[in-house]
Amino acid sequence: MIRISKKVEYALMALKFISNSDHKLVTAREISDNNNIPYDLLSKILQKLKSENILESNQGANGGYFMKKRPEDIPLYNLMSAIDGEIAIAECLNENAEKDCTMLDTCVIKSPMLKLQKEVEELFKRKTISDFV
Amino acid sequence: MIRISKKVEYALMALKFISNSDHKLVTAREISDNNNIPYDLLSKILQKLKSENILESNQGANGGYFMKKRPEDIPLYNLMSAIDGEIAIAECLNENAEKDCTMLDTCVIKSPMLKLQKEVEELFKRKTISDFV
DNA sequence: TCAAATAGGACTATATTAGTCTACATTTAA
DNA sequence: TTAAATGTAGACTAATATAGTCCTATTTGA
Numbered sequence: 001m002i003r004i005s006k007k008v009e010y011a012l013m014a015l016k017f018i019s020n021s022d023h024k025l026v027t028a029r030e031i032s033d034n035n036n037i038p039y040d041l042l043s044k045i046l047q048k049l050k051s052e053n054i055l056e057s058n059q060g061a062n063g064g065y066f067m068k069k070r071p072e073d074i075p076l077y078n079l080m081s082a083i084d085g086e087i088a089i090a091e092c093l094n095e096n097a098e099k100d101c102t103m104l105d106t107c108v109i110k111s112p113m114l115k116l117q118k119e120v121e122e123l124f125k126r127k128t129i130s131d132f133v
Numbered sequence: 134m135i136r137i138s139k140k141v142e143y144a145l146m147a148l149k150f151i152s153n154s155d156h157k158l159v160t161a162r163e164i165s166d167n168n169n170i171p172y173d174l175l176s177k178i179l180q181k182l183k184s185e186n187i188l189e190s191n192q193g194a195n196g197g198y199f200m201k202k203r204p205e206d207i208p209l210y211n212l213m214s215a216i217d218g219e220i221a222i223a224e225c226l227n228e229n230a231e232k233d234c235t236m237l238d239t240c241v242i243k244s245p246m247l248k249l250q251k252e253v254e255e256l257f258k259r260k261t262i263s264d265f266v
Numbered sequence: 267t268c269a270a271a272t273a274g275g276a277c278t279a280t281a282t283t284a285g286t287c288t289a290c291a292t293t294t295a296a
Numbered sequence: 297t298t299a300a301a302t303g304t305a306g307a308c309t310a311a312t313a314t315a316g317t318c319c320t321a322t323t324t325g326a
Binding site: 012088089092112120 | 136
């Protein structure tokens with residue numbers, strides 16, 4: 001199975017909500033209530049989006065989030081890797097597979113897998129948040 | 134994260150091994166030993182490949198498996214869905230999401246997600262086992 | 267100084283994936 | 297005709313990844 005995690009779905013919904021809002025600042029609570037997303041989980045996601053410079057926030061009362069980049073400038077790929085970490089299409093393509101994989105030398109499918117990985121990456125880099133907003 | 138399951142990796146390795154073998158029949162044990170794949174797990178996988186008409190088998194002593202289709206006629210997509218079931222890029226695109234998804238009516242990202250799903254499918258349908266063999 | 271907000275770590279629960287165990291059925295060769 | 301080699305199949309357990317919760321700061325405006 002191959003999938004977009006629920007967290008990324010939530011992120012997309014949040015970004016859509018923020019983009020379409022006419023407020024300057026949108027709170028996590030608003031997003032959570034309007035989209036039926038667990039508040040605590042959403043908070044974590046928004047924080048990650050902030051640390052990726054996708055969102056900016058004001059803390060404190062009357063605080064909230066706002067877009068730091070335009071949707072068309074945010075590849076879906078970046079969103080995914082920000083939230084779920086590096087995207088490896090197969091276990092053996094992880095950074096630390098070199099120490100984990102028991103069959104490094106004998107592996108017969110690594111190089112075509114790598115090629116496929118590149119193609120999937122391309123696809124997710126071509127897509128931007130504006131495709132969802 | 135987005136990935137090819139280990140079972141599919143094993144299937145690819147098995148198909149490669151069978152394709153490159155000069156025996157008429159290859160046993161699960163041979164494949165398991167040569168590729169470091171847990172025997173029981175591999176057996177299950179081979180059985181699924183059989184039920185998908187990718188492999189054929191002879192039972193009994195001197196039995197084993199052999200290719201029923203040519204690698205270039207087996208899309209990676211089919212292998213994946215044979216082994217791991219239908220490929221839905223997001224939870225909401227599953228067959229039974231209609232009853233499960235709490236936000237059917239309000240969902241704001243379903244249609245672009247569906248488009249993305251099609252594109253990923255295309256990619257995996259274009260790839261065939263011959264790319265790995 | 268209080269209430270409303272973001273920030274962030276630790277924890278628990280759930281679902282998915284990987285792997286194991288046991289029993290049985292089929293075929294061949296001795 | 298029987299033993300060994302093989303595929304078939306279901307139930308179970310273990311490991312891992314994902315989703316979700318809880319609790320406690322910290323910041324800031326009224």
